[in-house]
Every structure is written in structure tokens, then in C-alpha cells.
Amino acid sequence: DGGITQSPKYLFRKEGQNVTLSCEQNLNHDAMYWYRQDPGQGLRLIYYSQIVNDFQKGDIAEGYSVSREKKESFPLTVTSAQKNPTAFYLCASSIRRRTGSGYTFGSGTRLTVV
Amino acid sequence: AQSVTQLDSQVPVFEEAPVELRCNYSSSVSVYLFWYVQYPNQGLQLLLKYLSGSTLVKGINGFEAEFNKSQTSFHLRKPSVHISDTAEYFCAVQTGANNLFFGTGTRLTVIP
Numbered sequence: 202d203g204g205i206t207q208s209p210k211y212l213f214r215k216e217g218q219n220v221t222l223s224c225e226q227n228l229n230h231d232a233m234y235w236y237r238q239d240p241g242q243g244l245r246l247i248y249y250s251q252i253v254n255d256f257q258k259g260d261i262a263e264g265y266s267v268s269r270e271k272k273e274s275f276p277l278t279v280t281s282a283q284k285n286p287t288a289f290y291l292c293a294s295s296i297r298r299r300t301g302s303g304y305t306f307g308s309g310t311r312l313t314v315v
Numbered sequence: 316a317q318s319v320t321q322l323d324s325q326v327p328v329f330e331e332a333p334v335e336l337r338c339n340y341s342s343s344v345s346v347y348l349f350w351y352v353q354y355p356n357q358g359l360q361l362l363l364k365y366l367s368g369s370t371l372v373k374g375i376n377g378f379e380a381e382f383n384k385s386q387t388s389f390h391l392r393k394p395s396v397h398i399s400d401t402a403e404y405f406c407a408v409q410t411g412a413n414n415l416f417f418g419t420g421t422r423l424t425v426i427p
Contacts, residue, residue: 205358207358243417243418243419244417244420246414289356291358291359300347300366300409300411301347301366302409303347303361303364303407304415305361306351306359307358308357309357309358311356
């Protein structure tokens with residue numbers, strides 16, 4: 202079955218360490234997205250990519266970095282510059298340039314920094 | 316620019332009672348509208364979407380929503396809720412092939 206795989210499900214890191222969250226899709230979608238979710242704040246867009254080797258900052262990109270070397274993969278690195286990294290992170294994908302296509306979401310990674 | 320407002324952050328309802336989760340949007344162009352559901356510690360799952368045609372849209376798990384262009388609303392309804400419907404619900408709007416804009420979510424709690 203096609204879908205989006207986020208790994209790991211739970212991640213613990215010490216303060217000051219960089220950490221990379223994995224997102225892989227086999228839907229042949231062009232566009233991929235990273236969201237951060239905090240209680241009571243809905244979804245906030247971190248980065249998105251419409252095509253391989255290209256990506257754009259979202260609303261809260263500071264302290265994060267991404268790469269898009271392959272169509273299937275869009276890893277997110279949470280750097281030590283992110284002041285409050287503990288959150289639930291969601292990856293999504295969509296068909297590029299198809300009106301009303303909506304997004305398909307992964308199951309999320311819960312990052313806890315101690 | 317477009318925006319989405321979910322008027323209720325939390326909605327408690329007794330089991331087998333009806334429920335309506337409200338969503339209003341603003342946009343200067345035609346929109347596509349979505350409702351997603353999120354169960355605890357999971358990703359978002361599409362409940363239903365409105366693209367065109369009939370304004371009453373039926374989705375999974377017995378949910379339906381009605382697009383009202385004059386009131387710029389897309390409220391989600393279910394005639395009889397179950398315990399398993401306890402989750403967070405997100406309304407989203409898309410214009411053309413652009414990014415989705417999400418509301419802040421409504422937490423539905425079904426009380427036995």
C-alpha cells in the first residue's frame with residue numbers, strides 16, 4: 202500500500218543535540234511538507250518542497266533545516282538553534298499542481314528534548 | 316489571502332447525541348474545503364472534501380458537511396456520535412493548487 206512513513210515514532214534527545222526526523226513516501230507525490238504541532242496551536246508549517254532539490258521556508262523555519270535530494274524523501278533536522286524543540290512533528294505530501302488534491306499525512310514523530 | 320476559523324476549540328457531547336463542528340473561511344477566490352480527523356498520537360486522516368457540485372458532502376464514519384458559499388462556512392455534522400469519534404478535527408482550505416491552510420482544530424470529546 203502507498204503511504205508516508207515517519208520514523209521513529211518517539212524520539213528523545215539531549216538539549217543541544219541536532220536530530221533528524223525521517224519522512225519517506227511511495228505515493229509518487231511531488232510536494233512534501235513538514236508541520237509542527239503543539240497543544241492548542243494547530244498545525245504550523247515549517248518547510249515545504251514542491252520539487253526535488255528545491256524547498257521553501259514556512260511560518261516557523263528558524264532552527265530547522267531540510268533537504269530534498271530524492272522525490273521520496275524529505276528529512277527534517279531539528280538543530281540546537283531551535284529554542285523549544287519538544288513537539289509532535291507531522292510530514293505530509295501532495296500531488297503538485299492538481300487543484301483540490303489535499304494532503305496525505307504520515308503518523309508523526311513525537312520529539313522530546315530533555 | 317485565505318484563512319480558516321474554527322469557532323470552538325473544544326466540544327463535549329454525550330454519546331448518541333448529534334454534533335456540529337463549525338468552520339468558517341475567508342478567501343477572495345474559489346476554494347476547496349477539507350475536514351481531517353486526528354486520533355491521539357496519530358497523523359491526520361481525510362474525512363471528506365468539497366471540490367465542486369453538491370454542497371452536501373458525505374465522508375467516512377457517518378460524517379457529512381455542507382458548503383455554504385454565502386456564509387463562507389463548511390460545518391461538519393454527525394447525527395449520532397460514538398465514543399470512537401473522540402478526536403481532534405481540523406478544517407482546511409485550499410485555493411487552486413496552492414498550499415492548504417488549516418484551522419486551529421476542534422477537540423471533540425464524546426461522553427459515555
